[in-house]
Amino acid sequence: MAGRIKDEDIATVREKARIDDVIGAYVTLRNAGGGNMKGLCPFHDEKSPSFNVTPARGMYHCLAGETEVMTWDGVRPIRELAGGTHRILGAHATWIDAPFKSYGIQPLLKLTLTRNRQVKEIFATDEHRWFVRSDSTSAPRREVLTKDLKPGHRLAHTFPRSGIRRTTPSPFGIAHGFTYGDGTRNASGSVALICPPKDEAMLKWFPNSVTSASGDNLLVHHLPRFFKDLPSLEESNPYLYGWLAGYFAADGCVAADGTLILNSATRENLEFVRLLCTRLGIATYGITSQRRLGIHGVETDLFRVHLVNSDVTDEFFLLDEHRRRFQENEKKFARLGWVVQSVETTDRVEEVFCAEVEDGHAFTLADNILTGNCFGCGVGGDVIKFVMEMDGLSFTETVERLAEKVGVPLRYEDGPGPARNSGGPQRPRLVEAHKLAAAYYAENLATPDAMEARQFLSTRGFDKDAAEHFGVGFSPRGGEELTKHLRALGFKDDELVTSGLAGDNNRGLYDRFRGRLMWPIRDASGDVVGFGARRIFEDDRIAAKYLNTSETPIYKKSHVLYGIDLARREIAKSSQAVIVEGYTDVMACHLAGVKTAVATCGTAFGDDHSRVIRRLLMDHDDFRGEVIFTFDGDEAGQKAALRAFEGDQNFAGQTYVAIEKSGLDPCDLRLQEGDAAVRDLVAQRVPLYRFVLGNVVGRYDLDRADGRVDALREAAKLVTAIRDRSKVDAFSRELAGMIGIDPNDVQREVRRAANRAQQAEPSGAPVQVATDLPDPRDSRIALERETLKLVIQHPDLIAPAVTEVSSDDFTHPAYRAVWAVVTVVGGVGAADALWASRLQANTVDERVQSLLSALSVEAIPSSKEPDAAYAAHHVHRLRELTASRRIADVKSKLQRTNPIEEQVEYNRMFGELVALEQHRRTLRELSMDQQ
Template identity: 50%
Template structure:
């Protein structure tokens, strides 16, 4: 079976395949400015054309749905092909001979009946649980539970089990029960290797993951042994016909009654946290299954909570006190507007999770943690402000703008004035100033990297992670605020990045390196700028077809769509009718304005410092005045250059 396509052959296909010719097979294109063609998007319904291609650089992007990429990704999406299949189809038409690395081929797939797959999981759950209670090999699993305050009764209540280390124990057991190899692999209980089937979970503590009806449809497995060949602490069932992780919540089958009666759901981060909460009396606790809490989970809980505009329902999220926990909390906040009722956050003062809290302080501490949860928007404001230096004017203004959107989104208008006053005190600004910023805050919480974001495609010919699995790390899922182009400072950065992404050779390296990272106010713009610097070091600017992809690879995943848009947007300046390049004066003006921005910020800080000390410390005031004069002279010189 053929393996991975060699990287050099993939690049040859990109160079030889005509994006325009391929797209014209599906889309009627018309000219849309220098070097651009436009048509109706094949991936979503629209009346006004927003699908744009730049044949010279081999890129396409839809400004309507946000999809974009190169010729390979277009064929993948329009014809529903894998990466390998798309490359092979393009290679055949372009006359490129492909060569393959050894090993690995397409993933096998099949269909299975739900009843048989569910029954196989029921048998597997019984097998694993019996192994935990009886097997000598499972002592390490029993010790793990005991150390966290869980006895055999708790293990039985939650169906916890142990997967023997042998590697084929479950496969043999399922064969004896009459299950086929196809059913075992399709359900994610076994994998297929060179020697035949093997148990997917080996030497791990396993939790049965059940759907809302109580049927076991998958497992979550915790690493116990140091020599486990899979380094990941947790290994979950991959996507199967019966297991969809974005729709499942661990413990929901046990918690649904308490959630419905009390109209309160508690969302925790791990399987042991669910166990700890239930045993402590918080029986409405659930957890996601190896994925971030998402909109499908919101929909599931809302139906059980009876979350409506009349109020009364409450959802509480508990997170660890570390940086990862804070990121998870902010992701949950991005979904806050999907709830009709109020959502809350509970974080233990010393950062312990519910399981640790129960171990060290008892059941009462877990109940207090949940009962003392703070409103989600209060937590979001404090977490957001923690990222700004409130000792500087720039930090205070940026902090105000960031949290103003949060305050403006509070559903209860009666709470907004009070929170405006409170937040003004946290930042150290006048209440009227804070109120004005809130009043003019843009509505909604737009983000980059959502459902319409383009996906990265491996240059070596891989098809990306298998369903149900993720690439190393989960940073790509973190969302960044969409740049607000109504802010002139943000717009300046955007216009400059248009030029840098589309025509990198128009900006001399020595000029580019004078641009400071802080000149880009929007975090997403800053991420793209840093990505371009990394791509420049690699020499990608000399290869037009690789330049945009190099920026994407060097930037965090949430800005993929932004990079694609910047590469396709029409530059609003006088341009060469053939190449689309803007004139040198336009580029020079953008550069000098970016150089000015950090200077102006330093001047403002120095002026503020001078006002604070001019009456109390004349010597220090003189030092600051000299510094201020030097900064003003430097700014004047830059402005003369612009003229």
């Protein structure tokens, strides 16, 4: 039995298998400068490219660093964070949770930085990433490795978002902060010390307190003991901002040039201040110290920290002199970033650490320095390790596979042949079986038995060259031919069964695919990993039109896309991927010139497929491609579009849909109208969101108010599911145009839909069945109720005014039912002494009878006895509301009508709108006259 591969052959494989070529089969790589290439990490899902490849070194790497990190709980050494998940400040100035890990022993460089005459040293690996500020408006910062940093490079910085712009300091917090700075603790609590005239303005923050004189100073007594303790960081922002303002009034100063300085004899106090400022979004500079002569002539340290002026408001300054200096010396800019002074080699070789941050791939060190991270997967290595990780192969299998690709013959310690593992079939054997099966099927397409298969291809517009290009073949009908063929080539039964090419029953092995047209399914590297098989013969005992390879060690249907081997380079080159529904659609698209087409294999397009496409597109926040879905125009196609829309957020780029008007798929379209029609189909794509929302809205009659309401409610459910708030606003505005209503109404409904979704879980409370009777307190339909009360209680007064009233003037079904009863008995003009009783007698609906009884006895809300003018006023107002609803209907339809393409209809509706506006104005004037 053969042994291990010889070391010199392994080295040759490493040398000849270019890492960028191998990885490029899985990931689109782009030039990252400095001889490096970058793409979306294939080992985990991410929105920004983090995966780095160095072809010259044959290495891919995630990066490490060692220094202090800004966390939610303060600045902490990174080695203390390793092994846990901590809340840190990310690239987008938001607090995020990220794991920290050790990355082994590595040599370190010393990075020396300066800012405002302060000097800082950081030790990092040579390929740790930093962000250097640039003058370009399109790319304000660029990535630079530690070894490539130059003196004068300005490092990017990040500060938390402000939490004080919309608040003011809490008075109680101010009293606490001032007492902490200038106060003492005694037996009864705390005492604040106020030194006039400087601190005299602080008295107002201690109202109704007991004060006493102490020499030239004032003491404020009976304050809480905790006033001499630091506040909890869980207090509200106004309280903490007030505490900081009070503490600054006690121990801070504003220099003549406007610099904000807070002093303390205790460094821990200022460390707390910096942490508090971080929580509030106030930038600070590092803590500095100077020696001073203290009590009895003993030298001690005085510590100070500077606050950034632009991050505080006028309300922060409680002393007049502080506020005056702050306002008179507004600084033009603040030097927030650090500047590189030097990068030097060191003799330090030690354990290094880093965070794994997926959002932005960066985090913030102490003193607000933004730095690169390691990327969630924590992987690194050479070309062999990459293929092992990606395809789940052993070391030997990987070397054998790469050797085959680059043409390196392998020698083994105990013989010339490959080793056999007794643990079952290995990937190279399964891939080899599929490769040979694909060749066998392709050869059989030329046999007499495959005539119907060839005819099928011909009727779909595919000739011999097309079949050969895509490797289309034919599986013999006998049932054992492929199995016998592969056995003769040395494959064992367990290998054939595991590969999915053969099945096993009580009588032995049989071919999985029999008498079918065969499409080989390849992975991105070009290896055949499965097959799609179409039914050709009517007597095929398996009724399914298409069969696909079952899940195997090398075939996962949620991870493969038919045509990806042919399309991947074009997808990367054009930043476009076209998703079609079937094998023949892929063929038609490619032959028509749309070479970015791929298809799923017997399953819906899912999240795993999205990740494959995103890596090839290099789809991320800074580089956006486009994904175009083609669906049939039938109901199934519309459902597929909705599923795609639900997965739209997997892509940073744009998603579109291309549907032929008559519902033809790309293959049929090419047959009927030619290659150009397929290219036009893709070129005339429409945004996916517009197509989906249009389908939802199109189910409703938008000429009716209730139809527009229902359409809005249904579409709002889709819009509110979008996580990107900027997209939500844009979709809402477009939805308003589709339905023909005010954009503000759409945004309100979207917010309501979001609230309903959050409250959808059952609360356990009993559900109350809504009544069909209107609520007497409902102000929206109060006028309808009052008018009907006049109809029943005072028919003689209202009769002259209701001749033009109809059921359309009532919006509630119950009120409309009452008016129908009035009409049945002859109208209001037929009222007599038994009017109310006759109305009751002419309906069998108990709910309407109940409503009639209520309307006949409810009080009329008038301070005097109703007269004809009072009744006419109600009727005119009721009809005015009807006119307003009709105006809204016409306006909605007018908004949805193209004035150029539908000029006659547009002009007709415009004339109707003008007439309705005049009619409403007349009713309003009549109503006012009667009033």
